[in-house]
Amino acid sequence: MTEMFDVTIIGGGPAGLYSAFYSGLRGMKTKLIESQSKLGGKVLLYPEKMIWDVGGQPPVPGHTFVKQLVVQALTFEPTVCLDTKVEYVEKTADKHFLITTNHGEIHETKSIILAVGGGIIHPKRLDCPGAEKFEGETLHYTVPSLKLFYQKTVVVSGGGNGAIDWAVELLDIAKHVIVVYRQEDFPAHEAQVELLRKRNATILLNSTI
Ligand SMILES: Cc1cc2nc3c(=O)[nH]c(=O)nc-3n(C[C@H](O)[C@H](O)[C@H](O)COP(=O)(O)OP(=O)(O)OC[C@H]3O[C@@H](n4cnc5c(N)ncnc54)[C@H](O)[C@@H]3O)c2cc1C
Incomplete structure (x- = not known):
């Protein structure tokens, strides 16, 4: 069993990254679990595309946006687990959560923020034979x-x-x-x-x- 965290965020895209920053700001012991090998979520798919529509942010390419999100997310030094997919969550009798990952590890937490976007990222493939x-x-x-x-x-x-x-x-x-x-x-x-x-x-x- 791992140590207890106040909050565990599942998903390291923009939503999860900002949640990690904000949880730290509120003094919570924070863990972030991401199935990909890098933080950034879907934005990793478009490093060179300009993002026009984020408040307080002039147009910026995806890779710069990811860099900024990650710097902000790590401000309060959350624990980050990459290459780790959450497979199962259960609630204990004392209302905590046990999170089981694809590596068979168990993470214990008082609360969970689900920031999984559309789930594990897969392209919608062209439906054409060949x-x-x-x-x-x-x-x-x-x-x-x-x-x-x-x-x-x-x-x-x-x-x-x-x-x-x-x-x-x-x-x-x-x-x-x-x-x-x-x-x-x-x-x-x-x-x-x-x-x-x-x-x-x-x-x-x-x-x-
Ligand atoms: C080509 C393209 C261009 C876009 N352009 C723009 C734009 O210009 N402006 C804009 O506002 N939006 C844009 N978007 C949309 C934007 O990228 C998404 O709205 C945003 O990434 C959603 O953030 P999120 O954190 O909610 O989810 P995601 O970015 O999807 O992140 C979710 C993360 O959760 C992880 N995850 C899922 N399930 C698990 C699990 N079981 N265990 C561990 N990790 C898990 C995934 O690996 C993923 O990294 C674009 C999207 C695409 C595809």
Whole structure:
């Protein structure tokens, strides 16, 4: 059995990282458990994409945002467990919690903050026969570096903020950007959609790959 913590945060994305900072600010003995090998959650998927919509923060690329979140989160020196997936939580008779991880360790805590986002991060794969053959070559579910698309024709599938923000960033890098979205209008931020429409992108609505 490990030592007792006041709060254990499950998930090291933006929500978990800020929770770790705030728990420390309130003088709580804090532990953070994250299944990935790095802190940052989904933002690790878009290190070069600009983030426009965080209060008090001028537009900033994902990797800088993660760096800032981590510095803030570690201010009060919480215990951090990386590469550790929480598999099971049970409440004890004295109303504490026992958290079991994939390594078989048990963590004891008086309270839990669930900051798991959409859960363990997996891409939603393209539902096309044979698509997996092109994964990592010409079919990508993350953009680790915009340079990959220099002077290429790039098809972006989707119409939410992630897709439209990427399409806008790619306008200055790629030869041509084509956005394919299944609905008749984009649900993404209007200002970004307008930027996309004003520039030389091809937009295919009511369409799927
Ligand atoms: C391509 C893309 C672009 C985006 N652009 C923007 C943007 O510009 N602006 C914006 O505001 N938002 C943007 N978002 C959304 C933003 O990234 C998410 O809203 C944000 O990351 C959610 O934070 P979170 O901490 O709630 O969850 P997450 O970031 O999902 O973090 C949850 C963490 O919990 C961990 N976890 C889950 N289950 C367990 C478990 N059982 N045990 C241990 N760990 C676990 C996961 O590994 C993950 O690291 C974008 C998302 C994507 C995909």
